[in-house]
Amino acid sequence: MDLAHRLERLGTETAFAVAQAAAAWTAKGNRVYPFHLGDINIPTAPHIIEAMNAAIADGKTGYCPGAGIPPLREALAEDIGSRRGTSVDPGSIVVMTGGKPVITKFLQTVMNPGQEVLYPNPGFPIYESQIEYLGGTGLPYRYVPTEDGFAIDLDQVRSLITPNTVAIIYNDLQNPISAESTAAEREAIAALAQEHDLWVLSDEAYFEMRYEGESTSITTIPGMAERTVILYTFSKKFAMTGSRLGCAVAPPEVASIFATLNTNDESCTTHYVQWAGIEALRGTQQPVFDMLDILRERRDETCRLVNEIPGMQVAVPKSTFYVFPDVTGAMQRMGFATVGEFAEQALYNTGMSFCTRQHFGRRQPGEERDYIRLAYSGIDLADIQEGLGRLKDWVASA
Template sequence: MTLARRLERLGTETAFAVALAAADWGSRGNTIYPFHLGDINIPTAPHIVEAMNRAIADGKTGYCPGAGIPELREALAEDIGGQRGIEVDPGNVVVMTGGKPVITKFIQTVMDPGQEVLYPNPGFPIYESQIEYHGGTAVPYRYLPTEDGFRIDLDQVRAAITDRTVAIIYNDLQNPISAESTPEERQAIADLAVEHDLWVLSDEAYFEMRYEGESSSIAALPGMAERTVILYTFSKKFAMTGSRLGCAVAPPEVASVFSTLNTNDESCTTHYVQWAGIEALRGSQQSVSDMLGVLRSRRDATCELVNAIPGMSVEVPRSTFYVFPDVTEAMERVGTADLGDFAEQALHATGVSFCTRRHFGRPVPGEDRHYIRLAYSGIDESAIREGLGRLGEWVESA
């Protein structure tokens, strides 16, 4: 017997492979400083957990509508629309088991085999995986380093659009590089989408995970609401990564397809978790503010220590919980030209575990600098200081 050939095109989130390597090293009695996964080591707020438990006690443990319970769709429409300055009808909201299913169902809905979808690279690896798995051509667009952080190479995006291009995936407040679009960059992407009649997946997982400034959605720009799907997740803002709750905000014809796909794939999102989502949106927001305060302090410590390491440098991001330092000269100091070797040596020499640029899409021609990603969401500040201190000592002594 054989398996389906399309499985050869299925990628994965390779950060989990880094986690396995770190766990194996830790099982041998070594201290691990986990900067690899974008998980959050801050518990879900008690009032959200209580709402979930109350829903279980009240019998909210059976099937519910595939598109989500009406009460949650109403709360999401109000919150997402209000935060972005747009009108969102509950009928445009389709609840899902986290943010990842929005990527998969968007690709299934707007792309036929043989068509092309543009996606950010470096970027969340599931974009590339799902485009290729469903028979499309994944066309990467790159970011260029500037004095103000990374910027989309708009000339490359323009040149990459063909008559087979049907969509562009756009991740403002970006994982892994924490890039944030300027208004001009956001408008340029919108203009290209309108000019070439493209669908847009706006991945807004980190829309409210920011320390300075205000977030804006490309869906709020003229001509974009009818062609944009917003990806929303409870995982980051409410520290609910394991609860698996998110949604898509989509034009009516797309929302209808998403609802049907939900029924085919999962039947529905866990009923009692949806009631926890309502409490998260409409209950006290103090836990969100408190968590951002903790993450801001971790960000500042991480950037301070990284920039003190010989051969490493990073801009201080205004959002997400990642930094993406350039480690090119640090690699030269320790005598390796391979990012994978650098990460393995760092783990064994210092216990610091991190992902590299290679975990976020295939490198594109012309890349001559080397980067790693440090996630500070799952590691306490004291461990950040200890781990990065050890990393700095290792590089400096090389």
């Protein structure tokens, strides 16, 4: 029997494939330093777990509204609005099982088969996967290296837009490259969206995962709230990756559609997890600050050690928990023709497990440099030091 042809267009989150290779190498008795997956090895705060358990004990284990329970929608509206300096109506909040469903439901709502959607490349691979799976045409836009990291190639974005383009996915505080827009860049994206009447998905998963400065949402620019959907997740800020809790902040007509899609797809987000979300938002925030202190120390040490490795360099990002080092010189020094080969041999020779540029979208014409992504959220400081020390010795010995 045949399967649906659209499955041929379905991608995956490729970091999980790297995790499988790392697990196989570990199973053979080898030491592995896990820089590949953006999970968090810091436990969910006890008061959040206690709220979840209390909700279970209180019988919050059945169905609930598809858009989310009202107390959580109210808490989210208050928190998201206050942190962005704007007003958010609880009716614009639709609770979902994490951030990923927001991507899919946004595309289901605004994109017809054959229409075009701009998306960042390198970028979160689920963007590309879902655009193509749902029958759209993905238009990848690139970043260019700067002294501080990376910037969107705005000239390329302008050149890609056609009358058939309906939306742009915009990931400020970006995975995998940790790029953060300047005010001018953010305003340029907003201007293009308004000029060409585009919908915008603003992926704000890392909005509060920052070590210096303040985050700004594109929705605060006049004319943007009515055309923008915010992707929000509890996974990062509250170390709740496995709890699967997030939401969309959407214009009313879109929020209504999202709620209907929820009813069709999942019925509802797990009831007792939503009560844990309320406690996360309204309870003590000290665990968030403590986690950021830990991650800041890991970031600083990761960047310091990377920049000591011959042929590797990286700017220190102000947000997320990734760094995206240029490894072109190290590869040339060691005679590797592809970054995939470099990563494979790094695993076997040093135990370092990481993703590469090729895991975050198809390489674009004109790309001359090679990069890897190191996620430091799931690895302790001592292992960061040991793993990167082994990588340094391996590269230096060539």
